[in-house]
Amino acid sequence: MVSIKDVARVAGVSDKTVSRVVNGEPNVTPDTIEKVKLAIADLGYIPNLAARSIRSNRSNTIGIVTDFISTTPYSGDIVRGVQDWANANGRTVLLANTDGNREREANVWRTFKAHRIDGVLHVAMYHRVVAPATGEVSIPTVLVNSHAEDGYAYPSIEPDDFGGSYDLTRHLIALGHRRIGYIRLNPLLLGANQRLDAFLAAAQAAGIPEDNLIIRLGMEGPIGRETNYVYREALDILASPNRPTALVCGNDEMALQAYLAALSIGLRVPDDITIVGFDDFRTVSLGLKPELTTVALPYYDLGWQGADMLDQLVQGKGRDTERRILKCIVVARGSSAEWREGPL
Numbered sequence: 001m002v003s004i005k006d007v008a009r010v011a012g013v014s015d016k017t018v019s020r021v022v023n024g025e026p027n028v029t030p031d032t033i034e035k036v037k038l039a040i041a042d043l044g045y046i047p048n049l050a051a052r053s054i055r056s057n058r059s060n061t062i063g064i065v066t067d068f069i070s071t072t073p074y075s076g077d078i079v080r081g082v083q084d085w086a087n088a089n090g091r092t093v094l095l096a097n098t099d100g101n102r103e104r105e106a107n108v109w110r111t112f113k114a115h116r117i118d119g120v121l122h123v124a125m126y127h128r129v130v131a132p133a134t135g136e137v138s139i140p141t142v143l144v145n146s147h148a149e150d151g152y153a154y155p156s157i158e159p160d161d162f163g164g165s166y167d168l169t170r171h172l173i174a175l176g177h178r179r180i181g182y183i184r185l186n187p188l189l190l191g192a193n194q195r196l197d198a199f200l201a202a203a204q205a206a207g208i209p210e211d212n213l214i215i216r217l218g219m220e221g222p223i224g225r226e227t228n229y230v231y232r233e234a235l236d237i238l239a240s241p242n243r244p245t246a247l248v249c250g251n252d253e254m255a256l257q258a259y260l261a262a263l264s265i266g267l268r269v270p271d272d273i274t275i276v277g278f279d280d281f282r283t284v285s286l287g288l289k290p291e292l293t294t295v296a297l298p299y300y301d302l303g304w305q306g307a308d309m310l311d312q313l314v315q316g317k318g319r320d321t322e323r324r325i326l327k328c329i330v331v332a333r334g335s336s337a338e339w340r341e342g343p344l
Contacts, residue, residue, distance in 0.1 A: 002045045011039040061092040062310060063117040063139075065108055065132070067100045067125050078123055078144060081303020089311070102133045109137040119310040122146070123303075126223065127158060127191035140313045144306040145299075147323055155313060155322040157306045164295040164328025165195035168248065168276060169202035171293070171330050176339040177246040177274060178208055181237045183218040183258065185250030186226050192250060195278060199248060214244055218254055230254045234261035238273060245274065245339045252277035252284040255292055255335075270337035280331055290334025298326045 004022075008015045013032060020028050021036040039045070064082060079095065086093045094117065098105040109132075112120060120139050122132050124146035131149045132141065143156035172180060182199055185192030196215070203213055216233040219226040230249075237243060238261055249255040255277030259269060267273050269290060277285065280296035305324065312318040 002043045004045070006043055007036065007039045007045050010043060011035045060090060061094060061115070061117055062086065062307065063108075063112040063120045064093060064095045064123055065105060065112075065120055066095070066097050066123045077299035078303040078306075081300040081305075082121060082123075082307045083303075084300075085304045085307035089307075091307075091311075105133040106135045109134050109139070112139060113137045119314045121303075121306050121310055122154075123306075126189055127161060127194075129190060140310065140318075142306050142310040142313060142318075144302050153320040155309055155318055155320055155324075157302055157309060157324040157326065159191070159297050159302065160325045160328050161191040161194040162198040163325075164297075164330070165198035165278065166202045167328075167330045168278070168293075168295050169199050170206075171332060172246045172248070172274065172276065172336065173202065173206045173208070175246075175274070175336060177244075178339075179212045179214075179242075179244045179246075180208070181214040181216070181244040181247040183216050183230055183233055183237075183247070183249050183254055185254070186219050186221070186223065187217070188220075188223055195250060212244075214240075218250055230257040231261055234258040235264065238262055238267060239265055243273070246336070247273060247275050249275065249277045252279045252281040252292060252294055255294070256284050256288065259288055269335050274336045274339070276336055285331070285333070288335065293333045293336035294331055295328045296331050297328055301326055 004015050004018050008018045011018065013036060017028065017032060018036050021033050062082070064079060083093055094112070094115070096108040096111070098108060117139060120141045121144050122130065122141055123144040124130055126145070128146050129149050130143060130146045131152055132143070132154070134141075141154055143154045145158055147156040147158055148154045180203065182196065184196050187193060200213070214237055216237065218230040218233060219228045221227045234247065234257060237247065247258055249258050255275055258275050262269055262273055262275065269275050275292070277292050277294040280294045285292040285294050305326070309318060309322065309324065
C-alpha cells in the first residue's frame with residue numbers, strides 16, 4: 001500500500017508538507033503543491049480520511065437528508081448544487097432519501113452522527129414548513145427549500161415564490177392583459193399559496209377588478225397523490241365566450257395541459273391566448289412551441305448557497321436565525337405577447 005512517505009520521497013518534500021497539501025492547509029507554494037499532486041496521481045495514493053478525522057475532529061463530510069427529492073424532475077438540481085460546492089471545497093457528500101418517513105429520517109440522523117458528519121442539509125422536495133426528525137441528535141443543520149416550524153431554530157434558504165409570481169403578473173399587465181385566468185396548485189403547498197397571493201396583490205395594485213380575475217383550483221389532495229383538474233378547468237376557461245386574454249398556471253406541467261386544452265379548441269398561443277407557467281422545468285418550458293414564459297426557481301443556487309451557509313455554521317460563523325430568500329426570475333419566451341384589443 002502506498003504511504004505518505006512514498007509520496008514525500010517521489011515529490012522530494014517532507015511527510016509534513018505532503019500532509020499539508022492533502023489537507024488544504026496554507027503556506028505551501030504552488031510549485032510544491034503541483035509536485036505533491038503529481039506524485040499522488042502517479043502513485044495512486046489514497047489519504048486515510050478516518051485518521052484525518054480523528055486528528056482534526058472533522059470528517060469534511062456533509063450529509064443531505066431529503067424526503068422525495070429523487071422522484072422530482074427538477075429539484076435534483078439542489079443536490080447537484082451541493083455536490084458541486086463540495087467538489088470545489090474538498091468535501092464529501094452523503095445522501096439519504098427518507099421517502100417522507102419520520103422513523104426512517106430519525107434513523108438517518110443517528111447514522112450521520114455515528115459517522116461524524118460535520119453538518120446536514122435538510123432538503124425539502126417542495127417549498128414548505130418543516131420540523132426535522134432529529135430526535136436527540138445534534139448536528140449543525142441548514143434547511144433548504146423550506147423553513148422551520150414555530151418553536152424550532154434553524155438557518156434556512158428558500159425561493160421567493162411570492163416575488164416571482166408578483167413579477168410574472170406584472171409582466172402580463174405590462175403587456176396589456178387586464179382579464180387574466182389563474183389555475184392554482186394544491187392549496188397544501190406553501191409555494192402555491194404564496195404564488196396565488198402575489199397574483200392577487202399585483203392585480204389589485206394595478207387596479208384590475210376582481211371580476212376580471214378567473215381563479216380555478218387545478219389539483220387537490222395528499223401531496224404526490226393529488227386529483228388533477230387542470231385540463232378540465234383550462235378547457236372551461238378557454239371555451240368561455242368571455243375568456244381571459246392570459247392564463248397563469250401554477251407550474252409548467254399545468255401549462256402543458258393548458259396548451260393542450262387551447263389546441264383542442266383551435267386557439268393559438270400567444271395570438272389568441274397568452275399562457276405562462278412557473279418553475280422553468282426545461283423539459284416542458286423549452287419543449288413547448290412556442291416556448292413557455294415562466295419563472296425560474298433557483299434550485300441549483302439553493303444547493304450551492306445552502307452548502308456554503310452550512311460550512312459557515314460548522315465553523316461557528318453562521319446564525320440559527322438566518323433566513324435567506326433567493327430571487328425567482330421571470331423568463332420571458334414566446335408564449336406571452338402584447339394584448340391588442342379586438343374581437344375574441
